[in-house]
Amino acid sequence: MITVEGLTRKYGAFTAVDDVSFVCQPGRVTGFLGPNGAGKTTTMRVMVGLTPPSSGRVTIGGHLYQDIPNPGLHVGVLLDASAQHAGRTGREILTIGAQTMGLPSSRVDEMLELVSLSPSESKRRLRNYSLGMKQRLGIAHALLGDPSVLILDEPANGLDPAGIRWMRGLLKGYADRGGTVLLSSHLLHEVEMIADEMILIGRGKIVAQGDKKSLLAGAATATTLVTSLDNAALDAALTAKGFDVQAAGEGLKVGTESVEVGRTAAENNIVLTDLRYGGAGLEDLFLELTADTQREAATEGVQA
Structure with missing residues (x-):
């Protein structure tokens, strides 16, 4: 120890x-x-x-x-x-x-x-x-x-x-x-x-x-990355529920927990091909908590 x-x-x-x-x-x-x-x-x-x-x-x-x-x-x-x-x-x-x-x-x-x-x-x-x-x-x-x-x-x-x-x-x-x-x-x-x-x-x-779980639980708003066989329909269903939805690669980035995305897909008979917790990752949390240091480092790099 x-x-x-x-x-x-x-x-x-x-x-x-x-x-x-x-x-x-x-x-x-x-x-x-x-x-x-x-x-x-x-x-x-x-x-x-x-x-x-x-x-x-x-x-x-x-x-x-x-x-x-x-x-x-x-x-x-x-x-x-x-x-x-x-x-x-x-x-x-x-x-x-x-x-x-x-x-x-x-x-x-x-x-x-x-x-x-x-x-x-x-x-x-x-x-x-x-x-x-x-x-x-x-x-x-x-x-x-x-x-x-x-x-x-x-x-x-x-x-x-x-x-x-x-x-x-x-x-x-x-x-x-x-x-x-x-x-x-x-x-x-x-x-x-x-x-x-x-x-x-x-x-x-x-x-x-x-x-990891406790750190990320206290981080910014949860985000889920999801891909389905009908992204347009899933986008519409999630938006109708008031979730923030954005395109992300071949799928969508949704501003909520993955369980809510899965539930919405099931309610609308949409087949998911990928579903993962995607937001407030360790890198995001790291950059958020050390933002002042990161900005200083970037400024120093430019001056150098």
């Missing part, structure tokens, strides 16, 4: 993290979302003792990271996949990690196989790795000590679609076995698919947290 209590980190007059509190539970994947500069990485650095807090604290399993003996056996960390000696091979990096933790050399082979780095790839120097290979090696290093907690900053960065799917299955399986996963990512769709809990941060403050 990871417990963040009143965490604040200041750099002079600038507050990077402002009174942040949340809990990551065992057996669950927690997604940590926010625009660049929101405070995600700073929070994670405080968690693992790389950055001291200005106030508040973070405990892992009830202990400060610095007080955990042989922490690699309890906490797996990936904050920067390139933060290793560029002249060492992937196998050498894992071997040094295993020796530091007192693990047998066989653990290195197990991890290389787990992350699908071949024998020839493991002999390459890190400087010759692609970003995706560095991420796989970083995940292997984080899992080396078979920890109960994983803290991962943008682990899918650089992975191809197959790699992202692999990572998703790996982390879900890890959580299903009772592990605690804190996952930072800008790939909102991926987080939406994998995370049991989500924490949204903007300007160093938590702006929303909870599971």
Whole structure:
């Protein structure tokens, strides 16, 4: 379990993290979302003792990271996949990690196989790795000590679609076995698919947290995407009931819950070919809650 209590980190007059509190539970994947500069990485650095807090604290399993003996056996960390000696091979990096933790050399082979780095790839120097290979090696290093907690900053960065799917299955399986996963990512769709809990941060403050259902329940008006064998008739029936209906691709976007759309279709004997909850998705909620930050980022980009 990871417990963040009143965490604040200041750099002079600038507050990077402002009174942040949340809990990551065992057996669950927690997604940590926010625009660049929101405070995600700073929070994670405080968690693992790389950055001291200005106030508040973070405990892992009830202990400060610095007080955990042989922490690699309890906490797996990936904050920067390139933060290793560029002249060492992937196998050498894992071997040094295993020796530091007192693990047998066989653990290195197990991890290389787990992350699908071949024998020839493991002999390459890190400087010759692609970003995706560095991420796989970083995940292997984080899992080396078979920890109960994983803290991962943008682990899918650089992975191809197959790699992202692999990572998703790996982390879900890890959580299903009772592990605690804190996952930072800008790939909102991926987080939406994998995370049991989500924490949204903007300007160093938590702006929303909870599971997907509870977060989206408090978002903007529900929207349903629907396609039928007679979209014109369905449009007319829904409009007659007072629902806002707009064309959307091959179907319709309706401003109401999907159950109301299905009920209306059934009442009018209209066959549906697709019906899904489509509005106030995680991306919409994210952009809505961090709108001021997003606008500033866009302005800064234009000025640059």
